[in-house]
Amino acid sequence: MTRTDEKVRYLPESKVEPLTPSSAASGVENVLRILEGRWKLVILFHLFGGKVLRFSDLERAIPAISQKMLIQQLRQMEADGIVRRIVHHQVPPKVEYCLTDWGQALCPALDALLKWAARKEPAEG
DSSP states (O other): OOOHHHHOOOOOOOOOOOOOHHHHHHHHHHHHHHHOSSSHHHHHHHHTTTOOEEHHHHHHHOTTSOHHHHHHHHHHHHHTTSEEEEEEOSSSOEEEEEEOHHHHTTHHHHHHHHHHHHTSOOOOO
């Protein structure tokens, strides 16, 4: 009879190199490049939780953003693999946006940032 532990296959160790100060700095630069822009994080928060929103819904949800800027930010996030664009071929055209699995995985990290920011004590003035 074979033993259970011989049947279980473990995933190979990830091939991620240990972080050094320079590789960590480079990683932070890459993350900031992906998330840079005044509106990207706001758009992400509106799409978290598996929401699928039409372009017009995003426009209404973020009234201070121009249409041009919303389009630009969504295109950049789509190119970076954070947002998925769904085009329904109909008249009038219908375009929806949702987060990819990788984009949705940002949620805990951004929640942690919000909690971190909330811990700041107000400045005395």
